[in-house]
Amino acid sequence: MADYRQMWSDLNMDLEKHDLLCEVLPEAFGGVYLSQENRPQGMDFYDFVVSEIHGVRPSELVEHRKNGGKVFGTFCVYVPDEVVFAAGAIATGLCGGSQFWVPGGEKVLPANTCPLIKASVGARLDKTCPFFLIEDMVFVGETTCDGKKKAWEILNQDVPVYVLDIPQMKREKDIAAFEQEIMDFIKKVEDVTGNKITPEALGEGIKLINNKRKALQRINNTRKASPVPISGKDALLVTQIAFYDDPARCAQMGNKLADELEERIAKQEGVFPADAPRILITGTPMAIPNWKLHHIIETAGAAVVVEELCTGTRYFENLVDETQTTIEGQVRALAERYMKTNCACFTPNPGRLDDIARLVKQYNVDGVIDANLQFCGLYSTESYLVKQKMDELGIPVLHIETDYSENDFEQLRTRVEAFLEMLGK
Amino acid sequence: MYFIGIDIGSTAAKTVVLDGEKIAASFILPTGWSSKETAARIKANLDELGIDVEADDTKVIATGYGRISVDYADKVLTEISCHGKGGANLMAGDCVIIDVGGQDTKIITMEKGTVARFLMNDKCSAGTGKFIEIMANRMGVDIMELFMLAEAGTPIPISSMCTVFAESEVISQMGAGKSKEDIAAGIVESVVSRVALLASRHDSLDKYILTGGLSLNPYFAVRLAKKLGQEVVTHEMGIYAGALGAALLAADKFSKMPDSNLHRFPAVK
Numbered sequence: 001m002a003d004y005r006q007m008w009s010d011l012n013m014d015l016e017k018h019d020l021l022c023e024v025l026p027e028a029f030g031g032v033y034l035s036q037e038n039r040p041q042g043m044d045f046y047d048f049v050v051s052e053i054h055g056v057r058p059s060e061l062v063e064h065r066k067n068g069g070k071v072f073g074t075f076c077v078y079v080p081d082e083v084v085f086a087a088g089a090i091a092t093g094l095c096g097g098s099q100f101w102v103p104g105g106e107k108v109l110p111a112n113t114c115p116l117i118k119a120s121v122g123a124r125l126d127k128t129c130p131f132f133l134i135e136d137m138v139f140v141g142e143t144t145c146d147g148k149k150k151a152w153e154i155l156n157q158d159v160p161v162y163v164l165d166i167p168q169m170k171r172e173k174d175i176a177a178f179e180q181e182i183m184d185f186i187k188k189v190e191d192v193t194g195n196k197i198t199p200e201a202l203g204e205g206i207k208l209i210n211n212k213r214k215a216l217q218r219i220n221n222t223r224k225a226s227p228v229p230i231s232g233k234d235a236l237l238v239t240q241i242a243f244y245d246d247p248a249r250c251a252q253m254g255n256k257l258a259d260e261l262e263e264r265i266a267k268q269e270g271v272f273p274a275d276a277p278r279i280l281i282t283g284t285p286m287a288i289p290n291w292k293l294h295h296i297i298e299t300a301g302a303a304v305v306v307e308e309l310c311t312g313t314r315y316f317e318n319l320v321d322e323t324q325t326t327i328e329g330q331v332r333a334l335a336e337r338y339m340k341t342n343c344a345c346f347t348p349n350p351g352r353l354d355d356i357a358r359l360v361k362q363y364n365v366d367g368v369i370d371a372n373l374q375f376c377g378l379y380s381t382e383s384y385l386v387k388q389k390m391d392e393l394g395i396p397v398l399h400i401e402t403d404y405s406e407n408d409f410e411q412l413r414t415r416v417e418a419f420l421e422m423l424g425k
Numbered sequence: 426m427y428f429i430g431i432d433i434g435s436t437a438a439k440t441v442v443l444d445g446e447k448i449a450a451s452f453i454l455p456t457g458w459s460s461k462e463t464a465a466r467i468k469a470n471l472d473e474l475g476i477d478v479e480a481d482d483t484k485v486i487a488t489g490y491g492r493i494s495v496d497y498a499d500k501v502l503t504e505i506s507c508h509g510k511g512g513a514n515l516m517a518g519d520c521v522i523i524d525v526g527g528q529d530t531k532i533i534t535m536e537k538g539t540v541a542r543f544l545m546n547d548k549c550s551a552g553t554g555k556f557i558e559i560m561a562n563r564m565g566v567d568i569m570e571l572f573m574l575a576e577a578g579t580p581i582p583i584s585s586m587c588t589v590f591a592e593s594e595v596i597s598q599m600g601a602g603k604s605k606e607d608i609a610a611g612i613v614e615s616v617v618s619r620v621a622l623l624a625s626r627h628d629s630l631d632k633y634i635l636t637g638g639l640s641l642n643p644y645f646a647v648r649l650a651k652k653l654g655q656e657v658v659t660h661e662m663g664i665y666a667g668a669l670g671a672a673l674l675a676a677d678k679f680s681k682m683p684d685s686n687l688h689r690f691p692a693v694k
Contacts, residue, residue, distance in 0.1 A: 396542075401547055410490065411529065411545075414490070414503050414504065414505070414545075415505075415545055417503045418503035418504075418505030418506060418540070418543060421502060421503055421505065421506045421540070422505070422506070422539070422540045422541075422542075422543070424539065
């Protein structure tokens with residue numbers, strides 16, 4: 001690994017504490033990822049990114065900042081990255097997926113807050129993640145859940161947080177409201193960057209992000225095949241990295257991987273036997289480096305073939321209409337696209353149940369694992385409706401509630417193995 | 426040909442040996458701190474009975490939290506599959522198995538002889554045998570004494586959802602001079618309520634069997650039946666349900682005889 005200590009020190013990170021994280025990550029990644037057999041060669045790039053997770057991309061962001069560019073940090077798939085890139089700025093995902101940051105978050109947040117929020121706040125306050133410390137970074141929060149809404153107020157005491165108001169329903173007037181919200185966001189991004197967002201620039205931004213989505217769609221399409229050409233863990237890693245990598249490079253590397261996976265399908269080459277149980281995971285996002293559930297499932301002999309998650313289909317399934325030529329038309333297209341994403345923060349939210357039902361068919365799924373992070377009231381409540389829908393379809397479903405810690409690992413393993421035994425494959 | 430089921434739980438390790446259609450041996454050992462050692466002791470015990478676990482015509486299935494420590498097992502299966510199989514066998518047919526164990530509580534629905542659905546408590550010891558064990562310790566009695574006290578008492582509500590907080594609640598009730606009997610009844614009622622809640626989130630057949638360590642005490646089943654408004658039966662072999670299921674599944678898997686769902690035991694009425 002290249003030496004990034006000078007950069008980390010310049011970013012005012014807590015180096016001593018950060019060293020602890022640097023010590024455990026390679027081992028965790030090795031145990032979960034490198035132990036897999038017959039991985040696609042295209043995963044080498046993603047392995048490299050993880051091996052320098054706090055170095056290679058942050059140094060690009062620092063470089064961008066030195067050249068006068070701006071960086072926006074986001075926490076949600078409802079934030080329109082297109083607008084940020086249209087202004088010559090960079091958007092990067094910031095969600096925390098490690099228990100390492102949770103205690104830092106608990107210093108200011110109630111213990112019964114979801115670990116994703118605690119880790120995200122903790123990573124900033126503890127100064128142990130370079131992504132959170134890029135100079136002048138604009139933090140973009142959003143109003144998807146109560147935990148986040150209040151957390152922004154507290155985080156805002158440390159660093160300014162711009163909050164995007166996400167509707168809670170999907171009526172026409174809500175879509176119109178989100179259109180207005182995107183207009184305001186354009187103004188904010190223009191103010192911060194000093195760059196005017198022209199229809200040409202926004203058109204380019206839309207194409208850039210659409211291309212990234214298309215590459216991710218291609219990869220995921222290959223997972224419909226049996227035997228499946230890529231493990232769920234690897235596919236999850238690709239999506240997780242897509243949140244903060246350069247979008248053009250993400251599309252390029254993604255398409256390269258998709259080429260390889262399509263060749264594998266032609267050769268009927270897979271990473272699991274053709275008769276391995278095929279699992280769909282739905283629920284709350286799995287931010288990097290949260291690989292816990294995928295690891296348990298896949299080491300028990302089943303293949304995760306699709307994620308109906310923010311770190312899954314919700315991130316890349318829908319494209320923005322590229323034919324609009326005015327800001328108004330483009331913003332309308334953006335609002336329509338983002339309001340197609342089905343998160344449990346909306347009421348009612350039948351679209352998500354339909355999505356799961358459709359994916360179960362498309363991906364030939366044997367069983368659904370509905371997993372939510374602890375203290376996520378929205379997804380844990382909606383699990384009742386997910387189960388109802390799956391019962392209707394005769395698809396076995398297992399509900400799991402967990403956090404980032406390792407201490408329920410064996411209990412989860414028992415549940416997952418019992419579920420697989422029940423599927424009887 | 427012997428089929429052996431070994432169920433190493435968090436508190437007790439249960440072993441059942443099937444010889445054809447009858448139980449050749451069954452015994453319980455405390456799990457202790459090392460499942461590996463427990464597995465070795467079970468092997469030694471079987472040796473003394475003249476049963477060689479390594480013999481070609483002896484097949485072993487291990488289950489429970491310590492299942493991976495049984496290095497001489499021919500196969501490992503989760504306690505869900507094994508408790509389901511064992512419970513349904515004791516009930517002579519499809520039923521809902523409620524297993525209150527030392528570390529977790531499971532509700533398993535059996536349909537056509539296989540697991541159709543199951544539910545387990547979250548990572549928390551409230552509503553498990555562990556809760557009763559901790560509270561009995563706190564009151565300075567053993568578990569059987571706690572049940573005897575409870576039978577003579579009127580339950581004091583214990584509202585905390587967490588074992589640690591509930592323990593504080595029990596301490597303050599003791600401090601307030603409440604009777605041992607009433608506190609004991611409150612403790613049992615708290616577990617009964619949590620188990621019944623879990624069961625009510627599951628679907629209901631009208632046939633419930635209580636298995637696991639708590640099935641040894643009829644009082645718990647009586648309270649649970651009252652809470653559920655359904656009959657809950659117990660069986661003298663109830664604590665062996667997981668080991669029995671494992672042995673039966675070993676017979677299913679390794680035996681050439683096609684009598685997989687044979688009921689080898691007098692079913693409860």
